[in-house]
Amino acid sequence: MSRAVLSLGSNLGDRLAMLRLAVTGFGASVQAVSPVYETAPWGVLDQPDFLNAVLIVEDADVDAWGWLRRGQALESEAGRVREIRWGPRTLDVDVVTVDGVRSEDPELLLPHPGTADRASVLVPWHDLEPAAVLPGRGPITALLTKLDTSGVRRVEAGLPGASEVL
Ligand SMILES: Nc1ncnc2c1ncn2[C@@H]1O[C@H](COP(=O)(O)OP(=O)(O)OP(=O)(O)O)[C@@H](O)[C@H]1O
Numbered sequence: 001m002s003r004a005v006l007s008l009g010s011n012l013g014d015r016l017a018m019l020r021l022a023v024t025g026f027g028a029s030v031q032a033v034s035p036v037y038e039t040a041p042w043g044v045l046d047q048p049d050f051l052n053a054v055l056i057v058e059d060a061d062v063d064a065w066g067w068l069r070r071g072q073a074l075e076s077e078a079g080r081v082r083e084i085r086w087g088p089r090t091l092d093v094d095v096v097t098v099d100g101v102r103s104e105d106p107e108l109l110l111p112h113p114g115t116a117d118r119a120s121v122l123v124p125w126h127d128l129e130p131a132a133v134l135p136g137r138g139p140i141t142a143l144l145t146k147l148d149t150s151g152v153r154r155v156e157a158g159l160p161g162a163s164e165v166l
């Protein structure tokens, strides 16, 4: 059984449709879906705002590399073509953590190294798991107190499964 926290992001095209495509694509593996947030860009600042959300997924047959590959397949399905680091994209799926797994392979760093600095990940993750701990970095509540969350605004529109306990 492998359980993962995934971060979804989109700032090109129909952003909400891109996030929906990801939720639908992870199908029966999806255990929980966060609210959607509109977030000011980090990294490359001169680009459109993102929509971000977080999923908790669980599947007996998918390991950490499987979550990465499934995310990348959905990114392709969403028509992702760019390769500017931290630049705009139709859909980005990052593997934030996989329970019990650490990895230093550059193709799959776990936990994802950007997590502690990104309110766009920690705010929606906190909605789903307020007591979550980022391995090596501590409770996400403590990490959030160090971040500026003013650019992270919850939007009305939700994703499939967001209001249900799956
Ligand atoms: N935990 C992870 N989740 C997703 N991709 C990862 C992870 N660790 C390493 N990678 C690798 O990162 C590479 C580039 O990913 P991507 O283009 O999405 O980076 P980015 O979103 O611009 O930056 P960042 O990784 O800081 O969010 C991919 O080839 C992928 O193999």
Ligand SMILES: Nc1nc2c(c(=O)[nH]1)N=C(CO)CN2
Binding pocket: 008, 009, 010, 039, 040, 041, 042, 043, 044, 050, 052, 085, 086, 087, 092, 120
């Ligand atoms: N707010 C926000 N900014 C970003 C994001 C993202 O998902 N949200 N993803 C990026 C590409 O890795 C670059 N910048």
